[in-house]
Amino acid sequence: MPSETLDVIDRHESAVRSYVRAFPEVFTTAKGHVMRGESGREYIDFFAGAGALNYGHNDDGMKRALLDYIASDGVTHSLDMATTAKGRFLERFHEVILAPRGLDHRVLFPGPTGTNAVETALKLARKVTGREKIVSFTNGFHGMTLGSLSVTGNGFKRGGAGLPLDNAVFMPFDDFMGDGFDGLSYLEHMLSNGGSGLDLPAGVIVETVQGEGGINAASFDWLKRLSDLCARWDLPLILDDIQAGCGRTGTFFSFEPAGIKPDIICLSKSLSGYGLPMSVVLVRPDMDVFGPGEHNGTFRGNAPAFITATEALRFWTDDTLSRAVEKKGAIIEAALTEMAERHPELKPQVRGRGLMRGLALHVKGVAEAVCAEAFRNGVIMETSGPDSEVAKLLPSLTIPEEALRQGLEVMAQAVDTAAAQQAKGASQAA
Template structure:
């Protein structure tokens, strides 16, 4: 294994990151399990950072993809018409949009989440003729320049190498303790002639901030934000790249708030199989790009359309949503037990659905928990501005017994780290 890992040290850029947290070579995966070259098996509480909501190598998606390739289906067509895209558009409208009363058009940008965000920002600016975007503290929207400009993380922003402008940051939901109302503050800034805020082009928000620390906005807060945007004629952009496609329960994370955002960004699990794909849902009256005004070579990933169409079988009823809610309650109970057992770690349980985490106030504790969990067969990562949250994103389809097994391993990891920290703090004899 050491010799194989050496290949990456010798040839791959130093920017690589996940391999440093999970120092092994993976070979195969199925469902909620990943297998390594050394024969070890891991429970996946990471799911491709939310790109594998339906687990690894789903049988239905794999069969549809293999059949399409075997019959020489189109694999690359830019935004030309293909049978694969037509089937996806029809099925997506039938299963997702129409039942939710959403008349949004589907815009295909480049194949990543940051492509979707860049498209949404560009579109909001074109619709309004204005420049600045309102974003929120601890937001993460992607790694290209426009997306970084609306991202709060100082480390990520520092990699840009130039000023990141045209963004106004506001406190997210409960970012400020003590009953501070962030939306009252935003409205005062919009209304105040002396606030110094130019009228924005739009507002972008995550309902649950994944990379920002599993910070979940209340549905009431989201509804008030939607109403505020409507009053001030500000396009509301919901970045549902990580929280969408069922991660929090419903297909769209904003559904329980009773809102229909003007623009919605989707990527990660929209293809269902881990294939690159992104889309932007646009209210019809905001569909104002001229033909070719926004494009991209890989905006028509036909193989992703095939698996995405098959993935929609999970959404013909509410069975998966109910399973996510049920399993989410299991995770919340387990995390609460960990927090209760170890108050010295300054724990805080966060999240919604199968997008959960436990924030640990002791520096480095969350990193240690994830490392200990990996050593014992669970893959999970940290999030938050200081990597203070041990984060769980298991596949939505994970069996309950496997979920509980993984949570038991995590609980033992927390026990080990708590004991280690207590020992380090104990005075020498």
């Protein structure tokens, strides 16, 4: 029997809706790594709110802190006025995250979404340098507003802009060209050659692991060389850590193993820890040049998000969670490698770091079929990549190993089924 709620959504919500099409269930409750549907079915969540729920659904500590704050009539909306909630978050974020990593960045609160953070970073880099163009990278994804789209590589998403997307220059991401092509040497040659036609940019924006772009992980050496190049040319390095940050790759910031300190860092998604909208832009002190009110946003003072974000920092007072992510990441890598070895006909590639992983399947439509079959069997996961060719895994960092292995078994069966269907279709076509 069709769901009444799905029928209401079909009749009234815009055609732009997407996840409800991929996951045709009416979800009612969620806890930890599990989502429950109106049908009574339980699903293992390998999606985690597209990376906004790194600590799982409805964490007890964050929920208790939030309920206590609301019950006490704590300030909910404050723009950038002073509140106890904001002050406590800033204090704890400095103590737990910034100071131990030797970062003296100032915390700028833009609007509460990832694309707000990126827009702010681009605007700031242009103000600091007085220049216009931003260097971005192939397959990068930075958001759906116009400035963020201008530095996003995906043609489908760029096509929705409705006007030219200017002031961006795209360079090859690590290993994009293959065959040993050195994209950073190419970029430096373009910068140093007066005949290249490339004006000195305002900055460079990069993801360490390209989430929507296909789970492409840059090597630490490539990231270090990029950082050094930016320093030589006085180019602010903007690190978009919106999906790969907050522990997704193991360390709190995804760039830590590369030994770099970006000039500007964008965080959102799992920063609040509870799925509440929140973003920050971390800015090197000498680049903190906006005048009072020169950049703002009505919902940048989302106090309930400050409350849960402060509580979420308990996961980062030691390395327990980082070690757990490393261990679970190895479990996923081994499982994906086994799937790949079993189906060489799908031209597979195992990609990613930590609990940001993917299996690229270079046969059209197969990754989408894998995700659809997995959902039918109780696992929520999505595709990524320019052609939706990657079956992507973003489980919560706190998922129990037993549940992780159970979900991976469902995925493996889905790959087997999709491979068999692909082979059958190819045989019939022949």
